Amino acid sequence: MPPASPVNDATDPTALPSRPSPWRWVPTLYFSQGLPYVAVTTLALVMYKNLGLGNAEIALYTSWLYLPWVVKPLWSPLVDLLGRKRMWIVALQAMLAVSLAMVALVLPAPNFVRFTLVMFWLVAFASATHDIAADGLYLLALPDKRRQAAFVGVRSLFYRLAMLSGQGALVWWAGWLHARHGSFVAAWATVMAALAAFFAVMALWHAWALPRPAGDRPARRDGPHDAGHGARHDFIAPFAESLAAFFRRADIVRVLAFLLLYRFAEAQLVKLIVPFLLDPPEGGGLGLTTQQVGIVYGSFGVAALTAGGLLGGWWIAHVGLARALWPLVWAMNAPNLLYVALAAFGSGGMFGAPGSFEALGIVTAAVVVEQFGYGFGFTAYMVFMLRVAARTAPAHGGAGADNPHATAHYALCTGFMALGMMLPGLAAGWLQQQLGYTAFFAWCCVATLPGFAVAAWVRVDDDG
Secondary structure: OOOOOOOOOOHHHHHHHHOOOOOHHHHHHHHHHHHHHHHHHHHHOOOOOOOOOOHHHHHHHHOOOOOHHHHHHHHHHHHHHOOOOOHHHHHHHHHHHHHHHHHHHHOOOOHHHHHHHHHHHHHHHHHHHHHHHHHHHHHHOOOOHHHHHHHHHHHHHHHHHHHHHHHHHHHHHHHHHHHHHHHHHHHHHHHHHHHHHHHHHHHHHHHHHOOOOOOOOOOOOOOOOOOOHHHHHHHHHHHHHHHHHHHHHOOHHHHHHHHHHHHHHHHHHHHHHHHHHHHHHHOOOEEEEEEHHHHHHHHHHHHHHHHHHHHHHHHHHHHHHHHHHHHHHHHHHHHHHHHHHHHHHHOOOOOOOOOOOOHHHHHHHHHHHHHHHHHHHHHHHHHHHHHHHHOOOOOOOOOEEEEOOOHHHHHHHHHHHHHHHHHHOOHHHHHHHHHHHHHHHHHHHOOOHHHHHHHOOOOOOOOO
């Protein structure tokens, strides 16, 4: 007999004829998830540098754009309570399209900084909320854990492709447009308009392509008791208990110290890498063009970052986090010395003329090593967050228990992860302007000490 045809829910007029293949929506959904994050954290930084802002302003303004990712755990339950996740995704992609279009429109204005920052903050808010809705729909649409696991690699691949496209191709395109037309304002307005058009297309595509799982519906708003206030009680009580349980952990001080300080040096370094590459030699930089930055940092750098992350995950899976932690910490922090050497010798022409093939090769090699080391070392951070979320804190040397609040606690960990990047980055540009690039990168090497300290202090148990 032929296989039975899929049965639709006759009571749901919006049901699709059959459950769509994940290949139809997972790649585009997670590419769309990665691109706005790149726009806020990298494209905005390069754009403001091209448009003449100082390093202190760039680091301060773009660090504040991390704020929506810091506080998103506080509003993440609203995505469950209000509307369907499918609706959230489409609406947020439309919001991204409008916000990015407004960035393109206001760039020629005299006070463009103020207006573009407001629009970028809306992009960041929409992106952070989109993360919540996309991950929630993924879990609902693929209830089979084997299928979830099978498409984790697809999710990661297309998220990384978004990073490669944003930090590499779009930065290179902005540089090419500037070289062709002579205006960074027109170049970045064109890039932002193209991003806006992309998200408008994605909103239309996902309005059709996303699945409609039966479980994708608003959470219950009424309770058996106190019907008039059931919704508020049902929402607040579990959320408050989850929040309290996180901060009641016996090891909460060590956990927060690790989350906030493990990347203390990298949070400062990352804000000045692009300005350092772009600044002219007389300003202490390496004098690369925007196109070259797109190739060196956005393409080769992202590829090295991805390779380091893959290798780090494989190694932790084979030897355990406890054995892998110290090599990972060293791998993430030691390559910072390369930027000290680049700043000390590269701006003086010892590697060749700025932008020459020889100089570009040396800079590319240094960026690749640093980004590979960062990707390799950052896997320890990601695995640590998963451990914190999955298990309660062990008491009196015993093993922790399964955590009933695992999803909420992982969201809290990601909020502290974003805070750990935001706070050190706020003053990084000002500090660099006071010290110069060579001394600033030397300071970044000293700033790795808190990361080593929390790695020594935190308890890592591969058996718990």
